[in-house]
Amino acid sequence: xxxxxxxxxxxxxxxxxxxxxxxxxxxxxxxxxxxxxxxxxxxxxxxxxxxxxxxxxxxxxxxxxxxxxxxxxxxxxxxxxxxxxxxxxxxxxxxxxxxxxxxxxxxxxxxxxxxxxxxxxxxxxxxxxxxxxxxxxxxxxxxxxxxxxxxxxxxxxxxxxxxxxxxxxxxxxxxxxxxxxxxxxxxxxxxxxxxxxxxxxxxxxxxxxxxxxxxxxxxxxxxxxxxxxxxxxxxxxxxxxxxxxxxxxxxxxxxxxxxxxxxxxxxxxxxxxxxxxxxxxxxxxxxxxxxxxxxxxxxxxxxxxxxxxxxxxxxxxxxxxxxxxxxxxxxxxxxxxxxxxxxxxxxxxxxxxxxxxxxxxxxxxxxxxxxxxxxxxxxxxxxxxxxxxxxxxxxxxxxxxxxxxxxxxxxxxxxxxxxxxxxxxxxxxxxxxxxxxxxxxxxxxxxxxxxxxxxxx
Numbered sequence: 001x002x003x004x005x006x007x008x009x010x011x012x013x014x015x016x017x018x019x020x021x022x023x024x025x026x027x028x029x030x031x032x033x034x035x036x037x038x039x040x041x042x043x044x045x046x047x048x049x050x051x052x053x054x055x056x057x058x059x060x061x062x063x064x065x066x067x068x069x070x071x072x073x074x075x076x077x078x079x080x081x082x083x084x085x086x087x088x089x090x091x092x093x094x095x096x097x098x099x100x101x102x103x104x105x106x107x108x109x110x111x112x113x114x115x116x117x118x119x120x121x122x123x124x125x126x127x128x129x130x131x132x133x134x135x136x137x138x139x140x141x142x143x144x145x146x147x148x149x150x151x152x153x154x155x156x157x158x159x160x161x162x163x164x165x166x167x168x169x170x171x172x173x174x175x176x177x178x179x180x181x182x183x184x185x186x187x188x189x190x191x192x193x194x195x196x197x198x199x200x201x202x203x204x205x206x207x208x209x210x211x212x213x214x215x216x217x218x219x220x221x222x223x224x225x226x227x228x229x230x231x232x233x234x235x236x237x238x239x240x241x242x243x244x245x246x247x248x249x250x251x252x253x254x255x256x257x258x259x260x261x262x263x264x265x266x267x268x269x270x271x272x273x274x275x276x277x278x279x280x281x282x283x284x285x286x287x288x289x290x291x292x293x294x295x296x297x298x299x300x301x302x303x304x305x306x307x308x309x310x311x312x313x314x315x316x317x318x319x320x321x322x323x324x325x326x327x328x329x330x331x332x333x334x335x336x337x338x339x340x341x342x343x344x345x346x347x348x349x350x351x352x353x354x355x356x357x358x359x360x361x362x363x364x365x366x367x368x369x370x371x372x373x374x375x376x377x378x379x380x381x382x383x384x385x386x387x388x389x390x391x392x393x394x395x396x397x398x399x400x401x402x403x404x405x406x407x408x409x410x411x412x413x414x415x416x417x418x419x420x421x422x423x424x425x426x427x428x429x430x431x432x433x434x435x436x437x438x439x440x441x442x443x444x445x446x447x448x449x450x451x452x453x454x455x456x457x
Contacts, residue, residue: 008124011055012037013044013069014085015062019108023056023085026113027120041069048076054123056116059086059093070100081123085112150183150190151334152327156319160187163316168194175311176289178318180424181366184289185249187316192245197285200244203237208250208427215258217274220265226275238271238282245285251311252292252303253429263307286311321363321370328358331367335374336386348378353388361393365423414451417442 010033014020017039024035036052038044041064044055055073059066066084073080083104084097094105103126104119106112150157150164167174168191176184185204192202210218221236237246248254254262265271266286270279288311297303321328329350336348354377363369377390407415420431421442432439445451 007032007034008053009034009036009050010120011035011044011047011052013039013041013055013061014058015039016058019058023116026116027056030117030120033120040064041072044069045072045076048073048080051077052080053127054081054083054120056083056085056120059084059088059097067097067100070097070102074101079127081127083116083119083123085116150186151331152324153330154319154324154327156324157327160316160318163314164190165194167191167314167316170314171285173285173311173313174287174316175294175313176287176316176318177294178289178291179320179366180291181368182318182320183367184318185247187318188245188247188249188287188289191287192247192285195245195285197244201241202245202247203241204247204249205237206249208253208429212255215255216261219258219262220271221273223273223275226273230275233273236271236273238265238284239280241284242282243284245287248286248288250290250430251288252290252294252297256302256304259304259307263304263310266307266310286313321366326359328363328370329355331370332358332374335371336378339375339378343378345378346384348381348384348386350386351388354386354391357388357391364419410448410450411454413445414448414454417445417451418454421446 010027012020012023012027012035014023014037020037020039024037027033027035036047036050038047041061057066057069061069066086070082070084073082078101082102083106084094084102085106085108086093087108089107097105103123106115106119150160152158164187174188174191176187178184188204189202192198205218207215217230217234217236219236219238221234221239222230224230224233265282268279269283270281272279294303294308294311298305298308321331332350332355336350339345340348358370358373365372373391373393374386376392377386380390380392381387416435417431420434421428424430424434428439428442432442435442
């Protein structure tokens with residue numbers, strides 16, 4: 001077992017002296033098991049502070065039967081594994097005990113020895129898995145500690161911190177806005193992993209990245225045979241997120257028809273898979289994000305007003321990097337430290353000239369662009385010091401000096417397409433809408449030799 005403990009503490013609760021000794025001897029055949037034996041429930045309960053990993057319980061104890069003892073143990077520590085050992089084979093009793101959280105129900109017979117060792121081993125494996133899951137959840141919470149991962153001291157980002165904390169302590173729907181690359185998903189994860197839903201799933205869906213004819217199935221699921229190609233039942237993202245959080249990124253790209261269906265899901269708190277008539281209740285927290293102005297989208301008829309107000313909840317706007325002042329330098333130093341850890345290099349410093357150059361740039365790609373620039377600078381720098389010349393902007397010419405160059409119309413077009421594809425993570429749908437051209441036009445331009453040569457520069 002990965003990460004398993006070397007020693008386990010096991011309690012044996014049995015009023016029959018001979019059988020208590022037999023169970024103790026059997027369990028101690030495994031040198032990793034430390035056994036403490038008790039003849040009654042009272043003594044067992046008074047020693048729970050010793051933190052046993054597993055307790056075997058005789059069901060017919062004097063003064064307090066096995067079911068009563070189990071309930072009291074669960075009240076103290078719900079993580080302790082329990083195995084009941086009974087002299088009678090009673091199916092209804094076994095079922096009730098399993099409902100109470102008992103790991104196994106064994107009968108006292110000639111097979112008890114082997115069954116007990118196997119059951120104890122399996123129960124402790126289960127304990128290890130539960131412990132690892134808890135530790136992973138805690139690690140995720142630390143990973144998305146917004147005070148450590150959302151770097152900055154500007155007034156704009158401090159306001160964001162305050163709103164994240166308030167939303168984490170509430171069940172309200174959260175709508176996150178901001179330019180591409182400002183860290184919207186990072187904020188959504190920080191909210192989830194600091195909320196009371198952190199032990200359940202965080203399910204992220206990029207609405208803009210899913211084809212229109214597949215989005216309904218992706219969100220709500222479908223039954224086998226619901227449509228051509230539905231070869232098996234599919235559980236939708238909303239079902240996957242039950243008891244947890246669903247993050248709908250780029251919600252402004254959702255088709256109007258699907259907006260109506262999403263609204264119904266939010267109102268009824270239930271989903272119906274495609275091809276089914278059975279509604280499935282959902283307990284899901286909603287966090288949405290968009291780089292668009294949804295209020296303007298509503299005015300222009302591209303987004304439903306009723307859905308807009310349903311999703312608005314607590315709005316969090318992430319400021320662009322150009323409005324965060326010296327946070328650029330703080331973030332740059334953070335990315336340098338991350339590069340050092342990942343690549344096991346020596347200390348790398350950021351020169352004052354490099355800092356000045358960073359502060360003078362507008363960062364259209366925001367934090368994502370800054371990270372890429374710093375990683376490249378770490379590779380290019382000499383003597384572990386990042387100089388101004390190591391800070392390179394791939395799109396600097398296309399933004400600042402494009403009109404001063406003597407180029408053909410096709411060359412200008414290529415630069416514009418390249419810039420927008422980089423800014424919007426190669427999302428052709430968004431770029432086509434931004435430039436008011438067809439997707440096929442973008443695909444055609446990208447395939448040209450002149451565009452391919454531009455990419456290689």
